Amino acid sequence: MIATESLSKRYPRVTALDRLSVDVGPGVTGLVGANGAGKSTLIKILLGLSPATEGRAEVLGLDVATKGGDIRERVGYMPEHDCLPPDVSATEFVVHMARMSGLPPTAARERTADTLRHVGLYEERYRPIGGYSTGMKQRVKLAQALVHDPQLVFLDEPTNGLDPVGRDEMLGLIRRIHTDFGISVLVTSHLLGELERTCDHVVVVDGGKLLRSSSTTDFTQTTTTLAIEVTDSDEHPDGTRAVRDVLHARGVDTHDGSGLPGAGHVLLLTASGEETYDLVRDVVADLGLGLVRMEQRRHQIAEVFTNSDEQRKEAVGHGG
Ligand SMILES: Nc1ncnc2c1ncn2[C@@H]1O[C@H](COP(=O)(O)OP(=O)(O)OP(=O)(O)O)[C@@H](O)[C@H]1O
Known part of the structure; x- marks a missing residue:
């Protein structure tokens, strides 16, 4: 055409x-x-x-x-x-x-x-x-x-x-x-x-x-973003940070969910397929934390394709 x-x-x-x-x-x-x-x-x-x-x-x-x-x-x-x-x-x-x-x-x-x-x-x-x-x-x-x-x-x-x-x-x-x-x-x-x-x-x-x-x-x-929220524990008073650190060590990039309700406790990451869901589940369980939610989010285009945190936060703030 x-x-x-x-x-x-x-x-x-x-x-x-x-x-x-x-x-x-x-x-x-x-x-x-x-x-x-x-x-x-x-x-x-x-x-x-x-x-x-x-x-x-x-x-x-x-x-x-x-x-x-x-x-x-x-x-x-x-x-x-x-x-x-x-x-x-x-x-x-x-x-x-x-x-x-x-x-x-x-x-x-x-x-x-x-x-x-x-x-x-x-x-x-x-x-x-x-x-x-x-x-x-x-x-x-x-x-x-x-x-x-x-x-x-x-x-x-x-x-x-x-x-x-x-x-x-x-x-x-x-x-x-x-x-x-x-x-x-x-x-x-x-x-x-x-x-x-x-x-x-x-x-x-x-x-x-x-x-x-x-x-x-x-x-x-290929562009599904997962929003993850976990509990804290005595061992990991900042559960979100603990999960982020392990995911980073495994080569999975995350960004925070500033602008979302409950900001500071939400991690956003790009899921490449089923294995990402399994990985998150295992990481959270190994740390002895509770998984409060793991959900797919719709995107605004800037959120999917920009590397700049500034633009990403703006896109997240608009609700995606
Ligand atoms: N006649 C023009 N003279 C100079 N710059 C122009 C002209 N028309 C468009 N531009 C510039 O070219 C770029 C692309 O504009 P365009 O209107 O195609 O974007 P768009 O994706 O359709 O966005 P929007 O939905 O805001 O119209 C913009 O930076 C715009 O300012």
């Missing part, structure tokens, strides 16, 4: 994309990265809206440098920021966008009605967009990306600004774009956790560079 080769985008002060080479197949793919990682820049290049500084990219087999128009005919785009006209209704706006994509008037009206129903907008579709909630506006943006029946859609931060219920509904809708209509999806987010549930494949970028591209199952198996 998408292939980039050593793709770079340099602004005078910032390198937004840095020799990014990645292949994206059919299905639902998540593009994850912190704010400023280069996600929106990549989407704009893939749509042929912004030229790359170097490297090349193809979307649906079409070169982004020369075939931007053909790509935009076949690909839908939901931009990140609010770009909707407040004075027209969802129906008027989406019909207009359908007409712009070349649909004749009757087909444009029919497709608009179907698409707005699909994204969950009913009677309110006749009211001016200016009075809509954030969730409703996101649905209108999604509808205009789908109305011309594209083969592929780019959704830039579609869950931004939504409450947890709205977020879940939007993630469900995104999944159905692929299962019900066979449209492939590239969806961006700065939250790894929400894309884990929705996507078949996850691409992680940081500072414009590719950090990882793999199927969601591979991803979650």
